[in-house]
Amino acid sequence: MTVLLAAVTALLFACGAWLLMQRRLTRIIIGIGLLGHGANLLLVTAGGKAGRPPIVASDGSTDLATLSDPLPQALALTAIVITFGVTAFLLALGYRSWQITSDDMVEDDLEDRFLERRRAIDGPEGAVDDGDPTTSELEVGEGS
Amino acid sequence: MAAGVMTTGIQGVVALPIVLPLLGAAAGVVFGAWRQVQRAITLVTLVSVLGVSIALLIEADSTGYVVQSAGGWAAPLGIVLVVDRLAGIMLVVSAIVLLAVAVYAIGQAGEERQRVAFHPLYLVLAAGVSASFITGDLFNLFVAFEMMLAASYVLITLGGRPDQIRSGMSYVVISLVASTLFISALALLYAATGTVNMADLSQRLGEVSPELRTGFSLLLLVVFGIKAGLFPLFFWLPDSYPTASGPVTAIFAGLLTKVGVYAIIRTQTLLFEPGETMGTVLLWVAGATMVVGVIGAIAQDDMKRILAFHIISQIGYMILGLGLFTVAGIAGAVFYVIHHIVVKTALFLVAGLVDRRAGSARLSEVGGLVRSAPVISALFLIPALSLAGLPPFSGFLAKFALVDAGIEGRSWWIVATSLVVGLFTLFSMTKIWTGVFWGEADEAPGREPVVTDRLGSPLLMLVGTLALVGVSIAFSIAAGSLYELSERAAEDLLDPGRYVVAVLGERP
Numbered sequence: 300m301t302v303l304l305a306a307v308t309a310l311l312f313a314c315g316a317w318l319l320m321q322r323r324l325t326r327i328i329i330g331i332g333l334l335g336h337g338a339n340l341l342l343v344t345a346g347g348k349a350g351r352p353p354i355v356a357s358d359g360s361t362d363l364a365t366l367s368d369p370l371p372q373a374l375a376l377t378a379i380v381i382t383f384g385v386t387a388f389l390l391a392l393g394y395r396s397w398q399i400t401s402d403d404m405v406e407d408d409l410e411d412r413f414l415e416r417r418r419a420i421d422g423p424e425g426a427v428d429d430g431d432p433t434t435s436e437l438e439v440g441e442g443s
Numbered sequence: 444m445a446a447g448v449m450t451t452g453i454q455g456v457v458a459l460p461i462v463l464p465l466l467g468a469a470a471g472v473v474f475g476a477w478r479q480v481q482r483a484i485t486l487v488t489l490v491s492v493l494g495v496s497i498a499l500l501i502e503a504d505s506t507g508y509v510v511q512s513a514g515g516w517a518a519p520l521g522i523v524l525v526v527d528r529l530a531g532i533m534l535v536v537s538a539i540v541l542l543a544v545a546v547y548a549i550g551q552a553g554e555e556r557q558r559v560a561f562h563p564l565y566l567v568l569a570a571g572v573s574a575s576f577i578t579g580d581l582f583n584l585f586v587a588f589e590m591m592l593a594a595s596y597v598l599i600t601l602g603g604r605p606d607q608i609r610s611g612m613s614y615v616v617i618s619l620v621a622s623t624l625f626i627s628a629l630a631l632l633y634a635a636t637g638t639v640n641m642a643d644l645s646q647r648l649g650e651v652s653p654e655l656r657t658g659f660s661l662l663l664l665v666v667f668g669i670k671a672g673l674f675p676l677f678f679w680l681p682d683s684y685p686t687a688s689g690p691v692t693a694i695f696a697g698l699l700t701k702v703g704v705y706a707i708i709r710t711q712t713l714l715f716e717p718g719e720t721m722g723t724v725l726l727w728v729a730g731a732t733m734v735v736g737v738i739g740a741i742a743q744d745d746m747k748r749i750l751a752f753h754i755i756s757q758i759g760y761m762i763l764g765l766g767l768f769t770v771a772g773i774a775g776a777v778f779y780v781i782h783h784i785v786v787k788t789a790l791f792l793v794a795g796l797v798d799r800r801a802g803s804a805r806l807s808e809v810g811g812l813v814r815s816a817p818v819i820s821a822l823f824l825i826p827a828l829s830l831a832g833l834p835p836f837s838g839f840l841a842k843f844a845l846v847d848a849g850i851e852g853r854s855w856w857i858v859a860t861s862l863v864v865g866l867f868t869l870f871s872m873t874k875i876w877t878g879v880f881w882g883e884a885d886e887a888p889g890r891e892p893v894v895t896d897r898l899g900s901p902l903l904m905l906v907g908t909l910a911l912v913g914v915s916i917a918f919s920i921a922a923g924s925l926y927e928l929s930e931r932a933a934e935d936l937l938d939p940g941r942y943v944v945a946v947l948g949e950r951p
Contacts, residue, residue: 319620324612331619338626345634371633374582378626381589385619388596392612399605405612413744 311337346371500531550903671703689795697788725766733759806878
């Protein structure tokens with residue numbers, strides 16, 4: 300059972316990492332969610348063998364050696380709450396981004412676009428620089 | 444001397460730097476409709492935190508460690524709060540910076556006035572920063588980081604502008620990946636040792652195999668390296684910090700990365716035996732961070748982005764000191780951290796003043812401020828020269844301490860690298876000076892410069908900046924005793940046994 304949990308953790312990490320590399324915000328957010336699940340599962344697995352009873356076993360024994368360790372479960376609970384809250388914020392951010400650009404692609408960095416624009420202006424023949432594009436020029440109408 | 448035996452009464456206030464800002468944040472939400480009350484709450488809270496922090500530092504410096512077990516549960520079962528000399532210094536410096544930036548934010552017509560959430564978020568951030576310094580429990584450190592980061596996610600995107608959303612998104616995603624790695628590291632550490640209490644970990648990690656220990660050490664270095672902006676994990680920093688509003692950028696630049704550095708110093712000295720291998724790794728990382736950061740700074744055209752790249756190269760200096768693993772090296776690193784927090788925040792506050800005065804912070808769009816706004820120019824010059832490491836400012840003393848420690852440790856190449864990087868730092872500061880303050884006063888196209896009074900800026904913004912510049916000058920004047928304090932902190936750090944005894948009581 301522990302091996303199965305470890306395998307599921309690995310799978311969640313792999314899928315999460317793959318989704319994180321995508322260009323679409325929705326996929327990135329799902330990827331973050333999967334990564335969070337993987338980490339939480341790892342935390343629970345750290346508590347010892349799977350299938351052990353919490354607090355009291357079914358035969359009424361309270362032998363500490365046979366019970367599951369409650370601390371990692373408490374830690375996982377805390378981590379789940381935090382992941383949940385931050386994912387909600389991330390979704391709100393993604394929605395706001397969609398409102399602004401009506402697309403959920405991750406945009407290029409502003410400074411990268413500056414460099415690209417400058418390269419285009421300077422050109423191979425080194426044309427006269429008729430003023431750098433200003434921040435305001437680039438902010439307006441950079442929809443996609 | 445077991446924990447709890449010392450009955451000076453100071454332990455009762457250990458939690459206050461965390462509790463007070465959280466209470467203030469709650470009160471700030473309740474009084475959201477009354478801006479003046481919100482402001483008063485924030486200022487009163489931060490002043491009280493500063494007072495408590497100073498008291499804790501004095502107590503920690505005289506007794507070594509102030510330990511409190513939350514809820515009376517003794518370590519390693521309960522959560523402990525520990526203030527040693529390093530944590531005390533960090534608490535005091537962060538409280539000073541938070542207070543000055545709060546004053547600045549109140550003076551600025553911006554998000555502080557438009558958004559009800561600003562003050563509560565700012566206080567939650569303060570609580571998270573304090574908690575990261577105080578906690579003696581690794582999982583609690585994760586919670587403190589999340590508290591700080593959750594507030595920072597909202598603060599960085601508070602304006603809701605397209606560029607803020609874009610760079611805020613990458614900031615949040617990168618931070619979340621780091622948090623996920625942190626949880627994974629905690630899970631693996633717990634599986635290997637069965638504890639997350641730092642003092643307990645320090646002992647039990649001695650029993651696991653050295654290979655595993657190196658693995659944990661590197662994993663935690665990556666986790667905190669992302670937050671601190673170490674090479675090669677720094678790429679998100681210059682992209683995201685400059686887009687937030689002036690005071691928010693300043694507090695992020697000054698404090699947040701340094702919380703990462705603090706966590707690196709704490710974990711690498713307390714949990715893992717300082718070894719030759721780890722020292723070499725840290726020195727290489729430090730060298731690469733310094734060089735890449737300063738080269739990035741030279742290439743930029745925006746004042747805030749130049750300063751943001753400087754953070755990275757300066758982080759390299761701090762890790763250099765740690766990587767030497769000597770008292771002189773770590774003392775230099777601690778001194779560098781406190782100098783850097785104050786000076787960097789001051790510089791970003793000045794960048795905010797320039798942005799407000801000239802309508803832009805781009806070197807190609809602004810100029811001639813030395814004539815039109817001499818006060819701002821003077822406020823820039825002092826921290827800029829200090830950051831570049833010119834005598835007699837605190838930056839010179841910090842760099843001198845590190846170089847001296849490097850020579851003592853016979854790490855010639857890192858000493859040479861740090862000196863060359865210092866030269867380039869000076870060069871990029873000169874670039875800002877000639878671009879923004881000298882030259883023709885050209886207006887940013889399409890933007891109206893803000894019409895201002897004689898001083899060039901609102902009074903409170905100047906007061907906030909001036910306070911930090913004053914503190915940085917005070918650091919250079921009191922450098923002797925400050926360095927001795929850093930040395931004492933470094934001695935504690937290099938002898939983790941003291942920390943273990945203070946937290947767990949007398950145990951073999």
